[in-house]
Amino acid sequence: MEAQIYEREKTALMFIDPYNDFLSEGGKVWPRVKDVAESNNLLNNLRTIVKAIRQAGIQVFIVPHKRWEPTDYQYWKYPNPTQVGIMERHSFAKDTWGGEWHPDFAPQEGDIIAKEHWAQSGFANTDLDMLLKQRGITHVIAIGLLANTCVESTCRFAMELGYHVTLVKDATAAFTPEMMHAAHVLNGPTFAHAILTTEELLAALPAQ
Amino acid sequence: MEAQIYEREKTALMFIDPYNDFLSEGGKVWPRVKDVAESNNLLNNLRTIVKAIRQAGIQVFIVPHKRWEPTDYQYWKYPNPTQVGIMERHSFAKDTWGGEWHPDFAPQEGDIIAKEHWAQSGFANTDLDMLLKQRGITHVIAIGLLANTCVESTCRFAMELGYHVTLVKDATAAFTPEMMHAAHVLNGPTFAHAILTTEELLAALPAQ
Amino acid sequence: MEAQIYEREKTALMFIDPYNDFLSEGGKVWPRVKDVAESNNLLNNLRTIVKAIRQAGIQVFIVPHKRWEPTDYQYWKYPNPTQVGIMERHSFAKDTWGGEWHPDFAPQEGDIIAKEHWAQSGFANTDLDMLLKQRGITHVIAIGLLANTCVESTCRFAMELGYHVTLVKDATAAFTPEMMHAAHVLNGPTFAHAILTTEELLAALPAQ
């Protein structure tokens, strides 16, 4: 582990999809991630990171998935398989509890909420890259869900765009342990600049 | 398997990184992909697909990785781990045999060569999306290497951009079988519209 | 004037910024565009085009500017001069009449509303390109305001992205006649594929 690399003024936390449907008991997708999340101590790690990031004065970006509305995707020529599933499941439905922020992770004053992404990458078809530039951000730290879909695509895009990219392997979850393994052991090392535990991340943040 | 979906005028083959260093005996990366490639019958499948695509009158796009030059990456702030490795290994070095097209897959008259990509996605920092639009392409079929890096990132981007995306699971390779499994069983089904074998692809192409 | 080029299934109308602040008596920006708009018969032409487009079965896209909110731009490093002005004028303010659709141009069922753009181009930092692809659109027709800023940037981007681009010179306005001249005589001919009058556009639409 190198010396601290996360300068306060140039680093942002990207919290991907902090919705009840993903993170709360009763959420539509929670049953599919629960086992991995619990084995990972996910909720506690997310709380710990968000608190430490705020204390360090680092900018929080919320990177939210499109909240489902009835007309979403329905006349699209090529919705992807996940989007076809959302049309049936209504994940993150707008104006429902499932599409609200998990209460521990609701945006606070000064946080920046990027435009909702339609598929996997928080950069695709949104203003995330421009908003990061307008804050002078060069280093992004990704937490949230899912490790091998939205988090991975957001980070693959971040790397292509020229950012320094950090994954936090116990601040995310997926449907199966092997998907976590794919994200952090097979694929992550090809594109991410750092793959840390929550504890390692905390040690690398600037003093408060 | 549904009825044919690949209209001649709207489909393109994207052949990713058909370099000697990847595909030929003596290539710098070949030893790392050889086992998977041979178990997959990769070279024969690539030959079969390219021949069938040309006979069907479908447009071929070559999607090439940046050929390494001595100054590449060296003053970059955040080269990714793969790029750091390329600085040492000189994969696909410009004006060397390793950076030449595999002789069976060199572009032919009428093929389109997109700009070289710096990292994983053939769309990032290149003209691939625009050139596909200028040909009226809506469906892309990806073959080449590596399954979980350049092919996967190119296809994740293609999906975000609004294309119909097809993976061909025995027309690619990776360093290990579990990376192939990650690409085609764990991740591919979340973003790709079709994941076919070479045989299934051939059956779905328009009659010649 | 060539024979009809606008196929129903491949053409979209992009109506840029149809807000009260731009187009209605009492709107914040209306006094600055009124003279050009009236000399151009703008409102009538917009009504005529929208009606004809709907009758022809062509897809309508609304391409809206960011509705101003109090925190917009305020911690940005480099807001542009127009954005600095918006911070003072509060143009298109959210939840105000000025930021509502002009009543004649409110979206109807089946219209697609792209994400709001922060600056000039309806493609920058939005989902417009992807949503056009998901409908199979290759030809875009731009109407709305301002001719030399949002309309021009949206169309410069559309051209770079590979679309066929049509300007309608009497279905837009600007602050001065010389800005209209710049948009349609000096600059438009370098990037737009067609620059038509409303009458010429109507003649080129498919029969109903």
Add this chain to the structure above:
Amino acid sequence: MEAQIYEREKTALMFIDPYNDFLSEGGKVWPRVKDVAESNNLLNNLRTIVKAIRQAGIQVFIVPHKRWEPTDYQYWKYPNPTQVGIMERHSFAKDTWGGEWHPDFAPQEGDIIAKEHWAQSGFANTDLDMLLKQRGITHVIAIGLLANTCVESTCRFAMELGYHVTLVKDATAAFTPEMMHAAHVLNGPTFAHAILTTEELLAALPAQ
């Protein structure tokens, strides 16, 4: 004129299209820009700026137009009017004198050459944004040709991407004085953060 804003480590000069065809006696496009260029003292100003930028230790980016090759554009569905013209005129033809760098402005060791752009914007379908990020650049200064096409589109894109953008009004040219007026008086003030003369730019550069 404010105090100096161009930090050495965060600023880049973007020299757009420094080809013989644009800037040299005998160049294909030179006759169309000669009058404006001479009234502007263009060549001397370009030389002065490039020298001062190098002495200040500021990074030079070359932002080159696509050098014409025989197959360029020919099977495109929607080449723009300028591209149709290039197919006839063969401007900046590859492997010809016209497509070589003007001898006073050839890249030097350490300069970065972005990928060639196909139309007007040096950012569209190229690696310019990523390469700027990899150097930590936040401020771009645009010089070269043409004021209302490539320079303007490159700078409209730069602004949308989140950069601080500077035009230099006597370090560019166009086909007519009214095109210069459109670029610097009508349009530039809507998107550029600074519009300077060469003299003003020199005064704002960091001490050597």
